[in-house]
Amino acid sequence: MNETVQSTLEAAPTKPIERVLGSYSSGRSGVLVVVLGGLHGNEPAGIHAARRVLATLEREQPEMRGALLALAGNTAALAQGQRFIDRDLNRMWSEDDVRIAREAGGDDCRERGEQRALLAEIEPRLAQSWSQVLFLDLHSTSAEGPPFCLVGDTLQNRRIALRLKLPVILGLEENVEGTLLGHYGEQGHVAIGVEGGRHDDPRTIDHHESVLWTVLVTAGLLVEADLPEYARHRARLETAGAGPPAVLELLHRHAVEPGDGFRMEPGFVNFQPVEHGELRAGADGGQRIEAPRAGVLLMPLYQGQGQDGFFLGRRVRPFWLHLSTLLRRLRLGTRLQPAAGRAPRGRPPRRARGRPPRRALPLARALPPVRLPQGASRGRARLLHAQGGAAEAMSPMCLMSPMNPRRLAAASLAAALTIACSSASDGLRVLVPTVERAPETATAGFDHSHARWTALLREHVRPDGIDYRGFGKDIPAFDRYLAELQAVDRPELEGWTREQRFAFWINVYNAHVVRLIVDHYPVASIKDLGGTVFGRIWDKKIVPLPDLDPEGKGANLSLGTIEHEILRPRFKDARVHAAINCASVSCPPLLPEAFVAERLDAQLDAVMHAFVADPTRNRLDREGHTIHLSKIFDWFASDFERDAESVRAYVTKYAPADPKWIAGAKVKYRDYSWKLNDAAEK
Numbered sequence: 036m037n038e039t040v041q042s043t044l045e046a047a048p049t050k051p052i053e054r055v056l057g058s059y060s061s062g063r064s065g066v067l068v069v070v071l072g073g074l075h076g077n078e079p080a081g082i083h084a085a086r087r088v089l090a091t092l093e094r095e096q097p098e099m100r101g102a103l104l105a106l107a108g109n110t111a112a113l114a115q116g117q118r119f120i121d122r123d124l125n126r127m128w129s130e131d132d133v134r135i136a137r138e139a140g141g142d143d144c145r146e147r148g149e150q151r152a153l154l155a156e157i158e159p160r161l162a163q164s165w166s167q168v169l170f171l172d173l174h175s176t177s178a179e180g181p182p183f184c185l186v187g188d189t190l191q192n193r194r195i196a197l198r199l200k201l202p203v204i205l206g207l208e209e210n211v212e213g214t215l216l217g218h219y220g221e222q223g224h225v226a227i228g229v230e231g232g233r234h235d236d237p238r239t240i241d242h243h244e245s246v247l248w249t250v251l252v253t254a255g256l257l258v259e260a261d262l263p264e265y266a267r268h269r270a271r272l273e274t275a276g277a278g279p280p281a282v283l284e285l286l287h288r289h290a291v292e293p294g295d296g297f298r299m300e301p302g303f304v305n306f307q308p309v310e311h312g313e314l315r316a317g318a319d320g321g322q323r324i325e326a327p328r329a330g331v332l333l334m335p336l337y338q339g340q341g342q343d344g345f346f347l348g349r350r351v352r353p354f355w356l357h358l359s360t361l362l363r364r365l366r367l368g369t370r371l372q373p374a375a376g377r378a379p380r381g382r383p384p385r386r387a388r389g390r391p392p393r394r395a396l397p398l399a400r401a402l403p404p405v406r407l408p409q410g411a412s413r414g415r416a417r418l419l420h421a422q423g424g425a426a427e428a429m430s431p432m433c434l435m436s437p438m439n440p441r442r443l444a445a446a447s448l449a450a451a452l453t454i455a456c457s458s459a460s461d462g463l464r465v466l467v468p469t470v471e472r473a474p475e476t477a478t479a480g481f482d483h484s485h486a487r488w489t490a491l492l493r494e495h496v497r498p499d500g501i502d503y504r505g506f507g508k509d510i511p512a513f514d515r516y517l518a519e520l521q522a523v524d525r526p527e528l529e530g531w532t533r534e535q536r537f538a539f540w541i542n543v544y545n546a547h548v549v550r551l552i553v554d555h556y557p558v559a560s561i562k563d564l565g566g567t568v569f570g571r572i573w574d575k576k577i578v579p580l581p582d583l584d585p586e587g588k589g590a591n592l593s594l595g596t597i598e599h600e601i602l603r604p605r606f607k608d609a610r611v612h613a614a615i616n617c618a619s620v621s622c623p624p625l626l627p628e629a630f631v632a633e634r635l636d637a638q639l640d641a642v643m644h645a646f647v648a649d650p651t652r653n654r655l656d657r658e659g660h661t662i663h664l665s666k667i668f669d670w671f672a673s674d675f676e677r678d679a680e681s682v683r684a685y686v687t688k689y690a691p692a693d694p695k696w697i698a699g700a701k702v703k704y705r706d707y708s709w710k711l712n713d714a715a716e717k
Contacts, residue, residue, distance in 0.1 A: 052113050054152055056082060056105035057089040064498050064627070065101030066254045067165040069157060070247060072105070072173045074125045074215065076112020080231055081173025084243030088251075097261040100498075101165065103251065106156055109149050120145040125172075126211070128218035153215075162637035164645055166493050166627040169195065169225040169254055172216050173243045175234045178335045180305025182242040182275050185228035187220045195227055198253045199246055200269070201276035202306070204333065204348060206285040211343065222633065223484055225254075230305075238275075245271045279306040279331075280350040286330055289344035297324075297344050299335045307332045309347070481523060483535055485542050485629030487516035496627040500714035501618070506553045513553070517546060524582045534632035537606050541630045544597050544615045547578050549625075552618050552711065560709045561618040571595070609674040609685065610639035612667050613646040620708040621652060621665060640689075647689040654705070655690060661701040662686060669704045 052073070072081025085105035092103070107113065109124045121144035127136075128150075135143070136150045161168060183202040186192040196203045211217075220226035229246050232239035245268035251257045252265065259265050291297045311329045326332075330347035491509060495502040506513065520543055528536060548561070551572070555564055564572045573595035581589045585600050602611050616625040623646040630638055646665075647653050654663040668675060668682050679685035687697045 052079075052082060052107045052110050054107055054110060055156060056085050056107055057093075058102060058104045059089060059092045059099060060102035061097075061099040063098070063100045064164065064166065065099075066167045066169060066256055067101055067160060067163075068103050068169045068171060068250060068254060068256060069160070070103065070105045070171045070173065071108050071153075071215070072243075073110070073113045074108030074172065075118045075123070075174065076109045076114070076120075077116055077118050077234055078173075078175045079113060080175050080234070080239040081243050082107055082113070083240045084173060084231075084247060087240070087244050088247050095261075097257055099251075099256050101254070101256040103256065104156070104160060106153060108153070109146060111145055111149060122146045124149055125215055126213040128215045129213045132213060133218065161634075162641060164626060164638070164641040166496075167225065167254070168219075169250065170216060170219050170227065171247065171250055172226075172228045173246070174228060174230050175232055175236075175239050176230050176305060177234060178304055179233055181277075181279060182229060182231045182239070182246075182272075183279070183305070185216075185230065187217065187226055189220070191225050192220070192227060195225055195250060195253055197281075199229070199249055199276075200273045201229070201246075202279040203282045204285060205282065205351065206348075211288065223631075232275075241271060242275055244268070281353070282351040283331060283333075283348040284351050285333070285346050285348050287327055287347040289324065289346075291344045299344065305333055305335075481527065482519060483531075483538070484631055485516075485538070487512060487519065488542055488546060488629040491516065492625070492627045492629065496625050497714045498624075500620075500712040501549065501552075501625060502714045503549070503552050503556050503711075504715055506549060507556060510553075513546075513550060517550065520546065521579055523580075528583060532632060533606070534635045537602075537608075538630040538632050538635050540597060540602050540606075541611065541614050543578065543580070544594060544602070545625060548594065548616060548618050551577060557713075558711060560711055562709050573598075603671075603674060607674075607677065608639065609671070609678045610643045612671055612674065613642040614639060616712075618712055620710045620712050621705075622712065623652065623667075624649075624712075643689045647686055648691050652705075653686070655686075655694075655697065657696055660696070660699070661703055662697055663703050663705050666704050666707040 056072070070081070070085050072083075072085050073079050089103075089105060092099075109119060112119050112124070124146045127146060132150070133154070136147055136154060142148055181202065183204055184196040184199055185204045186196045188205045193203070214228075216226035216228050227250070229243065231242040231246070248257075248262065248265060248268045249272065252259050252262070262268075309326045309330060309332050311327070312325050324344070326347060328347060330349050333346040333348050335345040491506065491512060494509070495505040520539075523539070528539070531539070551564065552558060552561065558564065561572055565575075574593050576591035576593050578592040578594065578597065580592050584590050584592060585596065598615065602615070613623040614626070614630060616622050623642060626638065626642055628638075647655075652665050653668075656663060662683070664682070664686065668686070672682055675682050675685040679688055682702065683697055683700065687694045690697060
């Protein structure tokens with residue numbers, strides 16, 4: 036490394052390492068950053084870096100939009116200075132392992148208690164209302180070399196990782212199962228891993244500190260102008276990361292099993308080029324371990340514990356990154372038919388996930404994503420090619436064959452451009468062979484993450500209201516999301532789960548309210564859009580979903596129909612009144628992310644808690660023994676009484692600390708302001 040800045044870290048503290056290293060917030064909504072250090076007990080650098088950042092934040096008190104939470108990983112292993120006690124804690128985040136951790140009496144190893152303690156800190160915070168959640172996992176290596184990032188290949192991960200000015204490694208989750216970042220990345224959160232340098236190098240702590248400051252600024256929690264040392268941190272990372280390729284992908288992992296006697300030959304470092312067949316290591320019994328292909332050496336194992344002997348990667352050229360980013364943003368693959376695959380012998384078929392594979396190699400990455408089929412291994416989608424009545428499984432990986440690379444590159448680019456050019460006249464329809472569909476692929480065409488809507492909300496929803504003028508500058512993106520909603524027909528909708536339908540209708544309502552205002556902006560109040568003295572905007576049929584008309588007449592829907600004939604009677608959940616937004620000052624704030632089925636219950640709880648606790652909308656006057664409630668609790672009292680016997684009981688359920696006094700309190704209802712909740716006016 037060319038790092039010239041020396042570490043100023045004092046001697047390591049001797050006190051026991053606590054689970055929660057600290058947290059910081061200014062009480063404003065925004066992004067939650069969860070930083071983890073010491074998931075491996077011989078890698079404490081991240082803990083020291085997090086403590087250093089927290090100490091500076093407490094001393095300087097900068098304004099933060101969102102919150103920072105710093106956690107220690109394997110505290111038992113950290114106390115002993117070894118990677119793990121019984122099991123690698125960063126290989127215990129598969130669905131089965133997380134389920135075991137949540138079950139009582141699931142302590143099959145020492146690390147299970149560590150995992151349960153981490154879940155107890157993380158999951159309640161995920162249930163709160165954040166515009167985004169970002170996980171930052173800080174590690175170090177046993178070999179010499181510069182710091183680098185490890186990320187799952189999503190656009191939101193790329194955006195953060197590339198700003199760090201460190202080499203970025205794609206594809207870890209394809210090669211290593213059960214990582215914490217893989218677990219939370221699969222839930223849609225940003226998940227960034229950083230290897231800061233060698234375990235015992237004090238500069239590793241410096242690198243992690245600079246990474247954390249950069250993430251806090253890049254994610255929008257802090258403003259660069261508030262950090263006098265920020266330029267120094269940026270320079271440190273640029274210097275440390277200089278030399279290796281900017282982006283690489285993992286191609287090979289040499290797995291190490293207990294008892295292998297794996298021994299890496301001395302002298303190898305991260306990012307060292309190796310040739311095919313070059314001797315890399317040895318094992319018990321005189322076995323020689325050679326590189327199976329040419330590439331760049333990553334994370335060679337020079338410690339007693341570990342399941343990864345070494346990795347091989349190769350450079351990803353900027354052209355493919357730019358092309359894949361463009362095609363992903365155009366969502367050219369959303370109309371590819373999902374393909375059915377065959378499960379490996381001896382294994383039951385897996386259910387189709389109904390979403391594009393999250394990882395692919397660069398040439399395949401440049402093409403529209405293919406949906407993960409039944410029986411496909413993680414990170415590898417199968418295309419079925421019918422030939423002679425038999426289904427032959429093919430992988431996008433074949434595009435990276437060393438045979439005729441220029442011809443393959445040209446063919447891949449031509450295919451991508453053909454799809455792009457045909458989209459203008461053919462509605463992005465791509466002809467593929469008709470194959471037997473996997474179970475539940477009827478829902479595969481719709482993006483239940485509502486990613487487009489979340490992107491718009493995160494950009495234009497503020498703590499003080501909605502930036503309608505900003506929404507108006509994103510009309511093409513807005514139109515694409517509304518087109519996704521309008522493409523849903525009744526058979527598809529009826530095949531969804533209750534949570535998927537509930538989230539869909541909430542997002543439909545909110546999106547069309549916002550679009551209504553944008554189309555008529557500027558306007559003083561949504562009520563001014565009724566058309567006549569006796570007109571009501573809620574009765575106007577402005578939502579073009581005729582196939583979903585509850586009366587079956589094929590007519591467009593009104594906002595009133597969605598609220599009073601679909602959301603309220605079908606789902607019978609009073610929390611919906613805190614989830615839908617009527618574009619008015621007294622209405623509950625619009626959540627800065629889409630409602631999604633996987634987290635719907637937590638999201639609804641979060642918005643109702645926030646609504647009840649908001650003194651501008653509901654004032655709980657304990658001294659005056661009176662609760663001054665929004666008129667929403669009056670207008671829809673029957674909904675709240677259905678869910679909690681009385682309005683008081685419902686408010687008690689969602690009120691902040693010690694709400695028992697509310698049971699005997701007087702109830703008064705506040706005036707309701709229909710003034711537009713426009714951030715530009717505040």
